[in-house]
Structures are given as C-alpha cells and as structure tokens.
Amino acid sequence: MLNELANRCHSELTESILPFWMNHSIDSQNGGFWTCLERDGTVFDTRKYVWMNGRQVWMLSRLYRTFDQRAEWLDAARGGAEFLRCHGFDDQGRCWFSLTAEGTPAGYQRKPYGAVFVMLGFLEYSKASGDASYRELALDLFWRIGQYIKEPSLLGRPTLPGAPRLSGLADIYVLCAMALDLLEDDPQNAQHLDVLRACLRQIKFHYHPGRQLFYENAPLDWESAQTPDGRLICPGSIFEINWLLSRALDYLPDEEAWKLLHSTLEGALESGWDTDFGGLYYFLDVEGHSPLQLEWAMKLWWVHVEALYALVNAYSRTHDPKWLEWLDRVQDWVWAHFPDKQFGEWFGYLDRQGQPALTLKGGNYKGCFHIPRALLFALQAIQRSCAR
Amino acid sequence: MLNELANRCHSELTESILPFWMNHSIDSQNGGFWTCLERDGTVFDTRKYVWMNGRQVWMLSRLYRTFDQRAEWLDAARGGAEFLRCHGFDDQGRCWFSLTAEGTPAGYQRKPYGAVFVMLGFLEYSKASGDASYRELALDLFWRIGQYIKEPSLLGRPTLPGAPRLSGLADIYVLCAMALDLLEDDPQNAQHLDVLRACLRQIKFHYHPGRQLFYENAPLDWESAQTPDGRLICPGSIFEINWLLSRALDYLPDEEAWKLLHSTLEGALESGWDTDFGGLYYFLDVEGHSPLQLEWAMKLWWVHVEALYALVNAYSRTHDPKWLEWLDRVQDWVWAHFPDKQFGEWFGYLDRQGQPALTLKGGNYKGCFHIPRALLFALQAIQRSCAR
Numbered sequence A, B: 001m002l003n004e005l006a007n008r009c010h011s012e013l014t015e016s017i018l019p020f021w022m023n024h025s026i027d028s029q030n031g032g033f034w035t036c037l038e039r040d041g042t043v044f045d046t047r048k049y050v051w052m053n054g055r056q057v058w059m060l061s062r063l064y065r066t067f068d069q070r071a072e073w074l075d076a077a078r079g080g081a082e083f084l085r086c087h088g089f090d091d092q093g094r095c096w097f098s099l100t101a102e103g104t105p106a107g108y109q110r111k112p113y114g115a116v117f118v119m120l121g122f123l124e125y126s127k128a129s130g131d132a133s134y135r136e137l138a139l140d141l142f143w144r145i146g147q148y149i150k151e152p153s154l155l156g157r158p159t160l161p162g163a164p165r166l167s168g169l170a171d172i173y174v175l176c177a178m179a180l181d182l183l184e185d186d187p188q189n190a191q192h193l194d195v196l197r198a199c200l201r202q203i204k205f206h207y208h209p210g211r212q213l214f215y216e217n218a219p220l221d222w223e224s225a226q227t228p229d230g231r232l233i234c235p236g237s238i239f240e241i242n243w244l245l246s247r248a249l250d251y252l253p254d255e256e257a258w259k260l261l262h263s264t265l266e267g268a269l270e271s272g273w274d275t276d277f278g279g280l281y282y283f284l285d286v287e288g289h290s291p292l293q294l295e296w297a298m299k300l301w302w303v304h305v306e307a308l309y310a311l312v313n314a315y316s317r318t319h320d321p322k323w324l325e326w327l328d329r330v331q332d333w334v335w336a337h338f339p340d341k342q343f344g345e346w347f348g349y350l351d352r353q354g355q356p357a358l359t360l361k362g363g364n365y366k367g368c369f370h371i372p373r374a375l376l377f378a379l380q381a382i383q384r385s386c387a388r
Helices: A004-023 A051-066 A071-089 A115-127 A132-150 A168-183 A189-204 A236-251 A257-272 A301-317 A320-338 A368-388 B002-024 B050-066 B070-087 B113-129 B132-150 B168-185 B192-206 B235-252 B256-272 B301-320 B320-337 B370-387
Strands: A043-045 A106-107 A166-168 A217-219 A356-358 B043-045 B106-107 B164-168 B217-219 B356-360
Touching: A004 A301, A004 A368, A043 B192, A051 A071, A051 A115, A051 A236, A051 A368, A071 A115, A071 B217, A106 B370, A115 A132, A132 A168, A166 A189, A168 A189, A168 A236, A189 A236, A189 A368, A189 B132, A236 A301, A257 A301, A257 A320, A301 A368, A301 B168, A356 B301, B002 B043, B002 B070, B002 B301, B002 B320, B043 B050, B043 B132, B050 B070, B050 B113, B050 B370, B070 B132, B113 B132, B113 B168, B132 B168, B164 B168, B164 B192, B168 B192, B168 B235, B192 B235, B217 B256, B235 B256, B235 B301, B256 B301, B256 B320, B301 B370
Parallel strands: none
Antiparallel strands: A166 A217, B164 B217
16 A cells, blocks of 8 residues: 555656646746646736745755756756845845745735745755755744744734733744754754754643644633634644654654654544545634634645645554554545646645635645645655665 | 515514624623624633624614614623723724733734724714714724825835735725714715715726626736736625615715616626525635635625625615515525524524534624624615605
8 A cells, every 4th residue: 555655646746746836837037936826827826925935945956855856846946046035035134925926025924934934945955956055044044033933023023911822833843844954964963953852842732632632822821722722723733743743753752742743643633534524624623612714624735645644654653553544544535636637736725525615726825835745755754664 | 575574684683683692792891792602602712802892882882773772782882882992992092903801902903994893883882872972082083094094004014015006995895984974963074075985986996897896906007907816806895885885875976886886786796696506605706716715605694694785775776676686586595594593693604505614603703793784774774665
C-alpha cells in the first residue's frame, strides 16, 4: 500500500500539481506569482498575495534542492524571491499582505504570517541557489517575527483589556517551522534550539486530555476558555503541527510531548471525521457548540493532505497498524474527491457532502504549497522508510 | 395571499421571534444584550457586540413606538442604550466592536458600521422614550460617520496606492438609513435631504445594465473592475437597498432611480435564485467566476427576509403581479426552511441544500434585527395597502 501511495504522490506531483502552477501562475514580466486561478488556470485576480508568494518560493526551491534539479523551478523561485525582496516590505520592514501585479502595495494585515512565509521562502531559496544574501534577510526576519508574536502592537494590533487571553497554535507552528529550517544547516545552533524548546513547552498548554485534542487557541484564564475562540478546534492544524513537532523531537527528545502527538493525532481523526459524509471537518467547538465559522463543516484540501502526510509520518516512525488503517480511509476519500481529472490540480473547497463548492484552483489562501509539500514529504518518508 | 402573509408575520413576530430574544438575550444585571445564543437560547459567548446591541435597541424601540407599547420592550431598549452610552466608545468617540459582559473593551474594527447601528439605536430610542439626549448623541454620531466614510484613516484604515478603488453599496445603505430615520421627525431638513440626494446619485454608479444588478462595490476605474471585490454581487444587499431607496424616493422623486430599483429587484431574484435547490445565494461574481467567499452558496436568513419585504413593498407600491409570483416562491422556501419549530426563532445559516449548517440562533453577525424588522415592515405595508 505504501509503495502504491508513493507512486501516486509522484505522479500527482509531477504530472498534475507542478505543471498546473508552472503553466499558469508565473508572471514572467514582473516576477512573482499569481495565485487566483480558475479551474482551468485562468488568472481571475492579478494581485500578488505576499504569503502565497513566499510559500511558492519555498516550494519550488525545496523541490529543486531535494527532488529534481529542474532549472525552470529555480528560475521561477528566483523571480518570486526578487519580487518579494523589491516590493514585499514597507519602510519599517513590515510585510504587505497583497501587491498589484507590478508590486504596488494593495493590502496590509496586522498579522505576522506574511513575514513568516517570506522568511521561509528566502531561506529555502538561499539553500537552493547558494545566494547567501537571502539567508541574511531570512535571519533578520526570523528575529523580527519573534518580536511581532510577543508584541502584536508592533504590527498595529491593539491589546484590549477585555480581549480573550489566548495562545495560538499557529504561533507555535510558525516558530517551529522557521527554527527547523534554520537548524537543517546548523543543527547545534543554541538560539534556534531554544526556540524549538519553547515550542515543545508551549504545546503542552494546548492539550485537552479528555478529548485528546490540541486547542487552536489555548485559553490562559477561565474567562477566555468560555469564548468561541477559546473552545475552537481545527483538526487540520493538529495534523500539521503533528508531523512538524515530530521533527523537533528528533533534535530534542521529549517522551511527554511524543505521547501528546500520538494522542492528538488519534483524537483529531476521531473527532474530525464526518461519519455521515466522510472527510474531515474544518472547525469544531470542543464543547459541541455551533462554531461561529460558516465554513466549519466544509472539506478543505489542506486539512486532508496534512492528515495524509501526518499519517505517513506517524506510521513510518512507529509502524503502528492503526495509522495505516486511518491512512487508507483518508486517502480513499482524498483521491475520490479532490483531484480535478479534467484540468489537473485539486479542488480546494468542497461542501460537507464532498462536492466542489468553489471551483477555483487557487486564491488568496490556496496556492502552490500544501498539496505539493505533503506529496513530496510523503514520498520522501516512504522512500526513507523502504531504504531502511 | 397578502392577508395570510400578514397573519403569519404577526404570529412569527409575537409568538416566536420576540419571545426568544426577550427570554434569552437580556443581561438584566449589566444592561445590554447577549447575541451569541444556541438553538435553545443558551448563551455560548457572553461578549456584547456593539453593532448587534445598537440594532436590538433600534428594534425594540421601533416595536414599542409603532407596533405595541409593551413596557418590557422599552425597558430592555433603555438597558441597551445606557450600556452602549456608558461602554460603547473609546476616548476619541469611536465605537468598539465588542465588549465583555461588563463593558470592558474586547475588540476593535476599523469600519464605521458599529457606530451606524448605535446611532440608529439611540435615535429610535429617543423617539420611543422621549429622551432627547439620545437624539443629540445620534446626531453627533451621524456627522462623525459621514467623516469616517469619506476618510477611513480616521478609523485607522490605511489607504494604499495599489488597493482597488471601490464605492461600497453598504455606505450608501447606511447613510440613507440614518438620513431617513432623521427625516421622519423633520421631513424638510435640507442637510438630511442632501444626504438622500447624494445616495440617489451614487447608486447609479453601481448599476450593471446588462445584468440588471447593483455591484456590491462599484469599481471606480478599469483595474478595480478586474478584482473579485469589483465584480462582487450580493443579492441580499440589493433587496435591502431596494426598499430603503424606495422610501428615499418618497422624499425626492426620481424616475431614473425608480426604474433601476425595479430592474435590479428582478435581476437579483433571477440571478440570485438557486434553480437546483431553491433559495437565494449569498454572493455571486458578476462575470461568473468562483467567488472567493467560502459561504457564497449558503442560504442566509437576512438575504431571504430582505427579499420577502422588498417584494411586499414593491407589490404594495405597484400592484405588478410579477412581484406576487416571486413573493409566493420566496415565502414558500422561507417558511419551509428557516423557522425552528422546536425552540422558536429561525436558523440563520443553511447550507446550499437548505439544511441548517449552523444551529445557533444568534452570533456576532445575527441578532434581533433583520427578521423582526422585515416581519414588522411587511405587516405594516400590507395593513397600509389594505387600508387604502
């Protein structure tokens, strides 16, 4: 079954996903990537979303470096990196959210995530290309992002006395992802190991033992726990942080954290699986209230590919047959519902029943990232596992 | 059929909608209203949303003044108005978005709409109670909101050179709604008539003649027209602005605007009706692209009650049988899908197929407003029409 899955990942990646993005997303005139693409690849919005551009730079560079040294991948990554370096920042070094096709500022968000994916893109591009100047930019961004997370007012977010006090899973995820990519070249770096250590400490506050889940936003006091944000569960975030933190544990073994990862992978699959229509929910309320998110019951591409790779990763590390059973169930649903046989790539947003609710292939939140990353990582994990 | 509809509106209003909100939303200790209510009325978030509180003050005051002088309605409206007056504003007079149950600031939004519904609530409460101090506050807010709309940086929104240049239907709607409520007491007021005049001028830029629709955001240049926001259609907004502008035309007759209202009411019904599952879509792209809004195909309570009242209003003004046919179709779908026979009130968020996707009765965007307002206005329009 795993060999078959590896073959499928390889063919999806090289025959469907990458050709779609290489054919339709590259602005060869200005550099950078369009991500708002119709089902057939037609660009329906020429704005460039900074975080989507950073993600695509990362993806193409990683593919070039670890999968296949195709010059067109590195060239496109360079075009994206140069576009972001030229146009991505305001005069205080903060990242814009969106730009026009030519690079004029079009939107600003008071969140650190744009900067995170520019940082990851720059770092990976420097590894792929050997251009050390992008590593310097990435390192500078890394420390800056740490400050943004500690002090949101640096990005213009007010801190209000009545606001719920919450610790975000997303912040742990991005700090851990950046530190791991930095450690790859420099595995003894004490400062970067400290960041991983803090992430492994922080994740424990997110654990709900009764339900075997990580809260999306760990409430820091009783009142905050009574808010919808303080009760929110996002199975996709749990899958994504699962495989990521398992890599952190390769650097810093921690038996307790390891147990939590296993417990929450199972919990997120059990709570997240829709027993009526199949597939995994987007959001849940830990107390069973109705989530405020209108899209809570929709079936999203990234939630499902993150589950897929988290299960491959868990099985390859433990050989526990329980993960293979889940993998079978998840991949059956994925292959039956997401890929678009006519135009390639996958539909991103299915309704609860599994029909495409949005027919677009990319937008301001879907780009060339989660699908190829999960397919590449799954393929590489299976290959390593077989080579052992 | 219209008499039957009036009876149904009356019983829904007095036996289902109002009892639900009076029983479950009133915080008699602190004043103000909870709006995050489960299907059975249980409060699942004790935060007070400022705009939802302003809307409920408006609704209860309007019911007291024009429908039935129930002391408990005016008392609850007073509790809401006093809570907003005490806690709703920052030290620069800008409205908060959300507060804790006790009134501590919990959230801020850089939009004028919180202030709009506080203004409308204060004004209506002053009419219902005779307390002129609330009229003064409302007038001050009215001019302030006009400034916010002209100069968004007053609320902290940056204006970026690459951002799409768009004129929002919502801005026309709120300016017109406020001016009409002010003119009710003072129908010759030249400044308020000028605001109506500007609204009637501005709406013409939103018209798409080929498709008989008002754009949600009228693009001010060619580039802005190529963005998803510049192509967005929200049938619910077209229904809401339809009946509202028809009232403006009572003050300022304008044959051209009158024709646009008829044309777009028909266009929004034709384009908005889901021929597969019935009901009206939430968002559409005027060129037929996939909207970016994940909820575009969901069926929302407010879109449907606005259609219902817009049709009653259009028929009572024209006696064109075409509106009765549509009214029949819309109300059949409404009565079959939205009311909750078990706990009263209506489900707000149905999936495309018409099943409740969220079981809540109120949230941060659904409160005691659209349903009772449309039922009351429909009832009053039918009564006036029969009395003629």
